[in-house]
Amino acid sequence: MGDAQRSARADEADGDERGVVETLERALPGRVLRRAADTSDYSHDRSHHPWAPAVAVVRATSTDDVATAVRVCRAAGVPVIARGTGTGLEGGANARPGEVDPITGTVPPRANVVIIDLQEMNRILRIDPDSADATVEAGVRRSGLNPVLAREGLQFVAGPGVDASLGGMAATRASGTNAVKYGTMAENVRGLTVVMADGTVVRTGGRARKSSAGYDLTHLFIGSEGTLGIITELTLKLTPIPEARSLTVLSFRSVEAAARVVQRSLQAGADLARAELLDTVQIAALNAYSHTDFRETSTLFIELSGETRSLVGQGERLDAIAESEGMLERRSIAPDDQERVWQVRHDALPAAQALRPDAYTWSTDVCVPIAHLAQCITETQADIEASGLVAPIAGHVGDGNFHLAFVLAKGDDAERHRAAALYRRMIRRALSVGGTCTGEHGIGEGKMSDLIDEHPSGVPVMRAIKRALDPEGMLNPGKMVDSRGE
Amino acid sequence: MGDAQRSARADEADGDERGVVETLERALPGRVLRRAADTSDYSHDRSHHPWAPAVAVVRATSTDDVATAVRVCRAAGVPVIARGTGTGLEGGANARPGEVDPITGTVPPRANVVIIDLQEMNRILRIDPDSADATVEAGVRRSGLNPVLAREGLQFVAGPGVDASLGGMAATRASGTNAVKYGTMAENVRGLTVVMADGTVVRTGGRARKSSAGYDLTHLFIGSEGTLGIITELTLKLTPIPEARSLTVLSFRSVEAAARVVQRSLQAGADLARAELLDTVQIAALNAYSHTDFRETSTLFIELSGETRSLVGQGERLDAIAESEGMLERRSIAPDDQERVWQVRHDALPAAQALRPDAYTWSTDVCVPIAHLAQCITETQADIEASGLVAPIAGHVGDGNFHLAFVLAKGDDAERHRAAALYRRMIRRALSVGGTCTGEHGIGEGKMSDLIDEHPSGVPVMRAIKRALDPEGMLNPGKMVDSRGE
Known part of the structure; x- marks a missing residue:
């Protein structure tokens, strides 16, 4: 319509x-x-x-x-x-x-x-430990699901730091810190139940680990943000809980050095479970907010997971690469402290907000080919410096994905416009190296014009699909793609 | 139209x-x-x-x-x-x-x-070892790509035993023996260039490892078998070549025991690189065709890959599970012989064909939740036995995917009808446990009615997408979904 x-x-x-x-x-x-x-x-x-x-x-x-x-x-x-x-x-x-x-x-x-x-809609409908899958209603959260799965030695791995619903995570194609090893929602959902614009109910995918049967409707609905149908149930791929995990915090003189450690480790075949980068401003914000004493410089949080014996060899290789890139400090986090340190990382956004009184945050999100990550971050840091804005950076560096959190004074429109202009430059920088305007936050109404910049030839195809599946514009109007301008 | x-x-x-x-x-x-x-x-x-x-x-x-x-x-x-x-x-x-x-x-x-x-269209357009990606034309084959990638320590992992083109593999959502560890074409392609029905050129996805930007057109074209657009270029995810590989051939009294070994290994978090099941008829066919002397019983070919040290521990765990399931024999294949033994496995179809003079083969393909695999195979074996047909079974057991190769006398229509009826029962069995009518061969014109059986609510959505993107029916008409019956 x-x-x-x-x-x-x-x-x-x-x-x-x-x-x-x-x-x-x-x-x-x-x-x-x-x-x-x-x-x-x-x-x-x-x-x-x-x-x-x-x-x-x-x-x-x-x-x-x-x-x-x-x-x-x-x-x-x-x-x-x-x-x-x-x-x-x-x-x-x-x-x-x-x-x-x-x-x-x-x-x-x-x-x-x-x-x-x-x-x-928060019922877990079925768990099959033998096939390592489960079916849940869309309102189930990871915090509700994972304790139940843990009894079977299983976990659901995809998702952001915030305790979102599985349906919302699928609709946004969310990911988070585990994506470097386990992928995003796109790789961890096998099938969906979807209510279409006319009220009919469609079941996509299935329980097989792979299928070549027909168009991939599951992936079409994942990331469609409720504009093509409403996800009401999900069949999830589950993953065994690893025998052991290690967490090390590594400090570097520069973002380049930190990013290069991750890039080189992945090239060498390292099976990184999480690889988080925090810049100097962000690590200082964490220290202030969570009363920690991490060295205030470019920092990596690296998790390895797997069989206990294999972690030793993997850790040695990682250390060797880190040392060759001039690592300043290395802290091995004891198993009992790992959960707490990850919570410190997940509190990056409130920690950023606490940098200024009466401020609000605006979290940004781009993702680039990993070889371009360091350059994109350092150019963005220089831009922040020049702009006078407060904007710490945290990144899922194993994916080439990073977030800059603008910390803005409430009611200061001029400052907000400066932030918006800087964000536009950051997105242009990402697109110019083959990256994307959003790694995991989605388009919503905030990035509709960026989507057109990123996919000038794809958006007309997306609009054709939208018109075909929601001809009357009943589902989440004015988001993602729009019929305006056709 | x-x-x-x-x-x-x-x-x-x-x-x-x-x-x-x-x-x-x-x-x-x-x-x-x-x-x-x-x-x-x-x-x-x-x-x-x-x-x-x-x-x-x-x-x-x-x-x-x-x-x-x-x-x-x-x-x-x-x-x-x-x-x-x-x-x-x-x-x-x-x-x-x-x-x-x-x-x-x-x-x-x-x-x-x-x-x-x-x-x-067989040019490799770009390889970036630092971001571990490459862009190739659709006609490039794995046999042309992997030797070039190997110079950078990289490989492209998805694909069938046959030396298909990357474009065709994407269009069919192909996979093969590596999928248990690395996924199918769906998990190993980051972006596409596609010529649409009206001759416009669309670029989907990009080079970032993940993106939440818009509808997932890449996954929509992957597996669409040329009915929505023609894939002309692909941006591929590359994978480091592992430091070491091990290959063991394990013999069991029953398909159930063999399948259970794989299922239990995966549940225990084993990182199986390949897990191939061959039934007694198939292993006998291989022995005859390739002059090997594998024990003629239910057999697994298991590959582990990764750091040399980690293979030892992984192998010990696998052996312990195999022994607890009554393993009859275990052969460790020397590194120099691994390639040759995999070739024996890849020759399963010609080996099957050689079982009867002047015969042709009809390769089938279903995929089920892994817990249902052994039952589906043994019921299918009983059905073959009762039918009097010759039909060895080989399966990508880590995915729950198996193929039965009917070996049929040329010109014998009655035999072919018996095979078709048996195949229908095999598909119904797969669908009844939540599986799919095709794990990796696709729908083409052979499985259009099975696609409707598997996705009764999804096919109308697929048809709506087909009509939206190819309103005049210009692309590969009469395949996959059809406007007939609307």
């Missing part, structure tokens, strides 16, 4: 808004929130992008609930947005505010969309 | 057939074959599915050539089929014979399609 059509339908829906909500309440009694005070919490993610309270929230408990809600909303012409934990960083689950009415000059107080909240 | 429309257009094209070929010759001088004797070799794969000589073959040398050919053919309404080495097993690249004319009762002698042969 073109925007003109959508607007026309949205206008009808404004008049019929109460009608939709009442139909939803009849169809799903007790599952619908409608007061702005109640829907607000569900109407935005953790980004700085604008939002308004949705007209209603459906707290779904099953795939059938989701299908029912989609059908009711479609009949009324009111779009829907699927939502997990709301921990996204690009506005992917935001209810977008309506536009200024050209006659009255007012903005509608509510976003004319219905949020379908999936957090109560 | 519906079939009625396509037929109407095909009728026009029949009259205009010479016109298309002449336009192609003018646009791509010296690159067009037109005599049936010349086009026949390019008009079929290695399957038993029917074919007819295409009206022309374009031997493309660049993405531009492919785009030009597609545009000329589209203007004339003549569909195109992309072709690599023609080593497919499900008719994916076959030029389908025309249908019987209801008035004259004759079948057109030529298939009204143009084959675009990509084998001369």
Whole structure:
């Protein structure tokens, strides 16, 4: 549906808004929130992008609930947005505010969309230790899943530091610190149950470890951010818990040296389980926030995992490479302290925020071919220096992925514009070396123009797929790709 | 385009057939074959599915050539089929014979399609050892690529035993013996150049190790068998050559015991590089064909790879599990003999064919959750026994994938029907435990009805995507999904 059509339908829906909500309440009694005070919490993610309270929230408990809600909303012409934990960083689950009415000059107080909240779909439906797979509802979180899997010696490895829902992680194609060894959500999901724009239920993939049967719908829905269908269940690939893990913290004079250690280790076939880079500003922020005493210079957190005996040999090789790159210091973290040190790393964003009083953070995300990583980071550091902004850097260096966290004063629009301009340059730098505008945070509404810059020939294909699967623009409108400009 | 429309257009094209070929010759001088004797070799794969000589073959040398050919053919309404080495097993690249004319009762002698042969697009465009990636044209074969990569200590790991082209492997979502450790083509391709049905050129993915930027077009084209676009270039993920490899051949009393060894090893976190199962009939065929003396019982070929020191520990664990499952014999293959023994394994299909004089083989392909593998194989063996057919079994047991090779007498239709019925039962068995009708051979024209059985809710979505990206049915018509029955 073109925007003109959508607007026309949205206008009808404004008049019929109460009608939709009442139909939803009849169809799903007790599952619908409608007061702005109640829907607000569900109407935005953790980004700085604008939002308004949705007209209603459906707290779904099953795939059938989701299908029912989609059908009711479609009949009324009111779009829907699927939502997990709301921990996204690009506005992917935001209810977008309506536009200024050209006659009255007012903005509608509510976003004319219905949020379908999936957090109560949190059942683990099946675990098969022999085939190392499980099927879960979309609202299950890793924190709920992994303790249950651990009883079988298994784990689910993909995902960010934040305790997101599996459905949201799949919809965003999330990854995190484990991706260097185990891959992203794309490599760890075998099949999906998806509610389509017309309310039909589609099952993709399956339980086999591989398949050549038909178009790869599983990967199409992974990363589609709820714009092609709503993921309600996932079949996950599980991984044995390794016998042992080692964690070392290595300090270097420069980002280049640290990045080169990881690059050379991977080239030598090292099986790095995690390889995290923190720049001087970020490590200082961690020290202040978590009361640690890491040397304040370019730092790697390296985890190895596997059979106990193999870790010794792997560690020796890593040390040899690190020494040849001028390692300043090496701390081996005792097994009992590893969890705590990883928590220090996962607190990078709040630690950054604590660098300035009354500040907020804006987390960025690019990913480049690993040989270009050091150069991209150091050029970005020089840009930060020149701009006078506060912006520590943390990176999943084994993937070539790094985040810069702008720490911005609330209400300072000029500073924010400086940050936005710097971010544009950082993205252009990433694209110029064959990288991507987002390694793991997604497009949402924040990076729609960057997506066009990155995939000028691909976006028309993406739009054709969007029109084919959601011709009326019912699913998460105004995100990812848009029919505007066609 | 519906079939009625396509037929109407095909009728026009029949009259205009010479016109298309002449336009192609003018646009791509010296690159067009037109005599049936010349086009026949390019008009079929290695399957038993029917074919007819295409009206022309374009031997493309660049993405531009492919785009030009597609545009000329589209203007004339003549569909195109992309072709690599023609080593497919499900008719994916076959030029389908025309249908019987209801008035004259004759079948057109030529298939009204143009084959675009990509084998001369065999340049390695770029290798970056530091980022461990490369970009190649679609006609490059692993046998051409890996010796060049080896100079940098790198390898490309995905792919079947046959020396197929990288483009064809991607289009079929191929895998092979390495998939248990390294994944399939889906996990080893980072980006593609694709010529679309209207002749536009699309670039998907990129060089970053991960990305959340937009719909995953790379995975959509991988496995689409040339029905959504023609892959002309690929950016590949490369893998360091391991320091050492070990190969052991383990003999067991039963398929169950052999399969359980692999399943338990994977559960224990073993990093198996290859895990191949051969049943008694297959190992006897290998012995006869390759003059080897393996014990004629259920057999595993297990490869471990990595650092020399780690192989010892891994091997000890594997042996302990194998002994607890009643291993009958264990042969450690000396490093210098490993290549030769793998060649024996890769010759499984000709070895099967040699079991009967003047026979042909029909290679099948299902994949199931690994816990169901032994049961699926033994039930299939019982079915073979009852049917009186000759059909050895070889399996990529670490993936739950196995092939049964029917060895059939030429011209014996009754035997072939018995084989087809047995294959249907084998597929139904796989689907009933959550498996797939094809682990790595693809759908082509041989498994279109099985695809519907496996993905009853997914096929309508696949058809919607096909219509969106190829509305006129220009690309590999009558394969994979079809608009018939809509």
